[in-house]
Amino acid sequence: MWTKRTAAVLAVAATVLAGPNCPPLGPVFEKPYNFNTSSAMQSAIANLTAMLTAWDQNNSSAIRSNTTSYSIEVFSTSRDQPLVFSWHHTAASLLAPPTNSSNNNGTSRRVGVAKTDANTVYRLGSLTKVFTVYTWLAQDGDTKWNDPITRYVPELAAAAERAKQEADPVANVPWDEVTVGALAGQLSGAIRDYGLMGEVSQEFDRSQAVGLGFPPLSKEDPMLPPCGQWPQCNRTEFFSGLLRAYPSFAPFTTPAYTNTGFQILAYALESIKGKSFESMMQESLLQPLRLKHTYYRNAPAEEGIIPGNNPSKAEWAYQLGDESPAGNMYSSVSDISALGRSILASTLLPPVLTRRWLKPAVMSSELIAGVGYPWGIRRISLPSYGANGKRVVDAFNKAGRIGYYSSLLVLLPDYDAGFTVLIAGEDIPGNANFNLADVVGAALVPALEAAAREQAEAKFAGDYVGDAVGGSSSLKLTTQSDRPGLGIENWVSNGTDMQTIAVVLQGGYAPVNPSIRLYPAGLETVRKDGSRKVAFKAVLEDLNLPARDPAQSMFSTDCGTWVSFTGVTYGTQPLDQFVFEVDARGAVVSIENLALRAVMKKRR
Template sequence: MLSHGTVVPGSWLNMFGTTALLLFLLATTCATAAPNCPPLGPVFEKPRNFKSSAAIRAALANLTETFQARDEDNSAAVRANITSYSLEVFSISDTDPVIFDWHHTAPAHASSNITNGGVKKTDADTVYRLGSLTKIFTVYTWLVQDGDVKWNEPITKYVPELAKAADKAKDDPVGNVAWGEVTVGSLAEQLSGAVRDYGLMGELTQTVDQNTAVQLGFPALNSSDPTLPKCGVWPHCNRTEFFSGLLQVYPSYAPFTTPAYTNTGFQILAYALESIKGKPFQTLMEESILRPLNLSRTFYQKAVSNLGIIPGPGTPSDAQWDYQLGDENPTGNMYSSVRDISALGRSIMRSTLLAPVLTNRWLKPAALTSEPNAGVGYPWGIRRIVLSSVTNGKRVVDAYNKAGRIGYYNSLLNLLPDYGVGFSVLLASPNLPANANFNLADVLGEQLLPALEEAAREQAQDTYGGSYSNSNSNSNSNGVGNSSLKITTQPDRPGLGIENWVSNGTDMQYMATVLAAGYAPVIPSIRLYPTGLETVIPGEMDRKNGRAATQGKRVAYKAVFEDLNVPSRTPPSMFSTDCGSWVSLTGVTFGSMPLDQFFFVVDGSGKVVSIENAALRMVMRKG
């Protein structure tokens, strides 16, 4: 990889005249270029051209064909005859908020013989149960109500029952959770080390009798045993019973050791927010999320049955449509439709209810897992997807998802912030296939991600591609003249490529890479990537009507200077890397201005007017 911040001695640079540089570059054009290494994040601006993109249209046609075939597949892997589902692919675009949707009603659920209530045909407003997808609503509620300023504070500050038990771990850390070390944020990011559930899911004494437990190999427990939950599945534990039992349970790990899924953490988060705000958690959620986003088909507690899909055979109770989790509602009780879940995801990526910087902090990994391409967030499951077919294996897209399951229901929300696109998936079946929600996500992702990347590239080429130069051949006030460059994109390369960059008569494409690398590059490459930084530019006055014209904007892009002759490390080395572009950013400056910072001026119609390099202080107009 290229080093950063290295200044090449002037005597070394003097060895190369302009002619020598051109001959050197000509001699190396036959070399095979290695992959580019983009920074983490989008490599193009978020696509808006969903209807005009040939790649998107082809992907949607393939999805239509795929789902038509799935809806006739009664194999054990799909079970279309007994599995109803709704899905929606959405974007943050105002013009194309829904890119694709699909709804399947299982023949068994559409039958007029089913008398357990519910709809007979699924659509975007059909209500399903969410299970653990509820946790997104819980964390979102906290962030809207109180931000993340308290996330590094101990949870004992807001939950007195835990404060009283905090010292027990000092004498017996094996037998007691170190609650004094558990922060508010650690509960949201699954790093508290506390037990998964108390008295509810997974507690066999709540679901099997003593004789059955003994036959399964477990000992008989005396009814007076203090570890035997007296509540949980039914009757539900109240707050006193919950903490009385929870504080007797062994920790799974010490805090911040490893991600370990905990439903109890979200129940505790709800108690803490109630303490801070002095209101019931349901009220806080309705005030902060459900009403502001107009989620009319989303319910914290039991939904009206005639809005939902309730799989038979059997009663709504068999499907667990009616079953409530009591004080553990914040972890998995809710109901919603794909339209509402899409609206929720859209609001997160748009920062409708949060400041953009808070959204950016929320959509970041909190911890890694033992799986190389997986991480954990608040409370996201994060998949690191390598688009190897698009950009030679160095383009990584982070997908933020949350899945859930309860009774006959399965759910999934997936966000792709790089594209401003996501999808919601809800299923209902008395016999759900394993990982049914993620199986549908795989089908969507395999078609959508390459198409979204290509659509973004097409849009970037249309917007930024072309030749730029200063308006005259004379030097400006800074002594810089005869400057030009060309911007292109390539299907197998990330970002905007700079070609033929000349500054004051100097081959800047080569020289900038020399300055960044500290040696003579064999295949110099410059790619530009969006930074997310934009400034509004007031439009000039329209002389006809005396009104201000549509506002334009100044958009910042960051360049990565690379020598593509550097061998790719395949398989990866243990410590060395050929992809560390984040280290090299802003590695060379001139008069405090970065050589790798570029600014585009875009007028009110969306047309690019000019480009400027910060260090060279030269504006080149698009022509």
Template sequence: TVVLCPLSDAATPNCPLLGPVFPKPHNLTSSSIMQAAFANFTTFLQGRDAAIEGQENSYSLEVFSGGDQDTSAFTWYHTATNLPSFNSTGVTEVDGDSVYRIGSLTKLFTMYTFLIEAGDYYWNAPITDFVGELQTIAANKTGDALNKVSWNDITIGALASHLAGLSSDTSVMGELTQSVPDNIELVYLGFPPLPEADIPTCGTWPECDRAEFFNILQRFDPAFAPFGTAAYSNIAYQILSYALEAITGKGFEQMLDESIISRLGLKSTSYNAPYESVGIIPGTVKSTNWYYSLGEENPAGNMYASSSDIARIGRSIINYEILSGPQTRRWMKPTSMDTDPRAAIGAPWGIRSIYLNNSFAETYRVVDTYDKGGAISVWVSFMVIVPDYDVGFILLIAGNNINDLEMQFLDAWGTIIIPALEATAKDQAGTQYAGTYSVAAPSGNSSDAILRPRTPAGPPPGVSVAEDVLNPTNKTLSNSTAILNATSSAVPYDASSPLNSSMTIVMDEKPGLGISSWISNGTDMRLTVAQLMTNYSDPYWIDLSIRLYPTDLVVTDDGTRTQSFKALFEDLASPLVEKTYSTACATWIGPTAYVYGSLALDQFFITTYSNGTVTIDPRALRVTLEKEATSPSKRNIRKKPVL
């Protein structure tokens, strides 16, 4: 085995592919790392409970994972000290079934319902194909790009992703003639008197029906050009519900119930207000608007739910219970960026990029969280899903002095729990996969492998090896490194001898699983990779790093689980460059750069069997290596055929 020597000490950190760097953590409640994190989170929450925030606000928090059954990994329920003073007719003690108004978190239910009922097949279709009123407005309204909304250019996907260029609302919220108290004269705030015809006759109260909504909507100027920039819009989700009704021929409330509420057995979730006795209501039903309905705008923000029900919905998304894996992964992707480089927008996700760069080795480790929040009257809601770990967080608050309490909770979650999830995934991966793998069966090779002796190629005509040695700048012909692996002294295979193949996987401070040793029938594959990376020149002078990262390609069968991993081959001696366009982190362009007989050199299948045996298949090498047992109880498995 040849040890490759770097030119300098870690000049460049590893650049992992975006996504999980370890297999997703499991059994969170039995992890000592997570238990310590939950204890720290509990200490933080106890501090909020005892502070003024806890005296004046009630809340339900849950941390759930895809592996949970009916109970989340962590729950915290707090009842405000001052709740009895309100003579509330709602619950007197908060638990996982206490019902809150969830405001704009409703949009997540609406989008989930849309995808379940119609998928994203219509994503790029213009909304005028489905909503007749908009087709009429588009045809009849006069004006130009400044004062006429380009409805024929607005698609289903644009509405879902807040890219339609529409205003946030019509007259339900934001319309000053509807929302400013009666004792305040708007003309004294600098506004000119309005003609009676320009004042909406419906909105907050009385609510607009569908015809009135479109009559008001047609007066609006466009806020932006379609697909110009993301701008939050309640209008968009009201129109989406109309489009879905046109596509399916069913009412939206019926579809919501059939697709999600009844399907998942949600007992504390409803489209309209449930009876007040199940709700956490910090006041009277009148003062808090418990029963107030948004009417036609219900799909944008009217729903009611408990933390346990929302966690159940989160698990259904994570586990692909209703939508397929590809459909879910398409949904959980950004559709536009935001000014803050750590933020992006989806449908209807707000996406936050959290940098876990606690060391130089983790410089480029980024975890994306997919979030949706809401606020209405005295309630605030938030749901977070972290695909890298298949874990989520639910936060519901009810109170009259919330201020920034939800952000305090979210920041604590991000600071305490997310790093612990990364550490747990790493710890479990080390226990499961770190070690030395070797050929388990006597011959090691599959029966259909064809072994051919190989004659190394000589230098081009007229050029001797000695001449090449004297010309160290000749990279094309290869200088003194020409002998290396591909020579007559390095016999590639001997079918009559046991196969000398092995691999060592290590866990260290870097992302992913590290390959510190990789031998294929006596040949150092790390050196082979280095030769390929340098076009067969000077492979000793790169600081080769081979890291394995999990993919979403997983097969389970009768207790056996096989997952595909992708390796990244990196030279950490390369200069760390970060300029306007130059970067040291662009590994997404590199996967599957080398293939051998149509199988990728950087593709590995790792299989865990029900008896605890672990194997790794380097796909291009057509061999199965078994992790060396750490106890006599482990037994060899039968040799597998080439997959």
């Protein structure tokens, strides 16, 4: 609370910044676009090139490069440089002359491409799920995501009624409690697959299964899938078997990966729109984005990479039937990058829908991990700020694996950038896609942050001077390599030290060690002439407050600034809101504090 005593000690302020800054969630600078001129990005690309060169030459166990081919692209939404980095490695075994396939004349011939490039087609596996959710959002938005799935799938509506009559939650999924969003966010509690992947009775004959320790099953056993890998289940067979299966969890208990959920999502969207799911994907995604090397099913082998020169063993032609929305697709690294750019740039969706999509559905049992629609989410802590700032970058990824193929798409919304990894090999290490992601991410993410800071320093840093009501106003903006955001220094209004006043008013006590830093608010007005109005939010902090050790602080925190935004207003306008005026060339003209009604022009 503001008191006379508080006013009396306003002049007492520390001069040394010692505590950590706590920015809001999201980018701490404007998103970078100056990749060609950024020294940090150029250094990262050089380091990444050296690392991948060494991997390719040494047959590292992390990728087994002699038998594994892969393609990588780092992309951004920048019009000047949408492709930031690319790398293509062709396995030595693929480069060797083919020996195990013959044409009609009996001579050996190659199946598929001889060398990988940006348009080489790989199988995607579960990366397909991004296409499935994207198709739903492009076709119908997310307004139905809280609706029960039983509203759109009659088989599940009937099952929900039977479950109520049986009153046995252990044995029955309560489908009327499962929403559309629960299926997309892996929260349905239903089983992972029916009859297709992981079903021992499909992968081994009965004697082999018994030898593995399983009891014999008769052909008449109702739990024995009559379909799955071959022949594949039709819709009737799928639901007949799925609805006999016990649930894994109650809905909304924990994320539990399911492929069945995405098959059901496709059925539901077909019911809503009255069209085939494949045709909706074509009209919503593949055609408008011009994804010429992306296939929902049956990609031509001549465009693909075929490990071992054997399409059958590689499972190139194997199709998942009605479970295709969960993992059947094919694509190239250039097309997946184009897909990622379209998501980040909201090419096909309203920006607010994209922002909702790129948020967690649920956290997982790992502190730095969550689950989205259908994303895996990693919370990356940037060490560059050390003890001076808490900065978390959320990465949204989707991985996949099928046959001899592995894939990964990573989106970094804080930078409007991401990267794609596609892999093909006869003996891919189980975590190869993430092994490559660790290498790319370690070089890329800190460099993107540094590039954004370099850009902010060149664009925003400097002295701003203007006339306030009753006197002059001024401030200085800086960036610091060890602190996030734009720092406000020497903020004066009507001859008063506003830096100290603002922090004291916010906290209600004094003395303070004031720190004010600006972060993008995601609010921007673009005028017809190309000039812009861009809002930034200030975080008003007292750096004298003690840092908290999470191991010793179960509930208290030193990073709770999200509760204090717009905590001080004057005539309804916030003291912590600043608006930049930017001309059509992208140069900053002025800054305005809304509460003080003070426009300060940037000195040139």
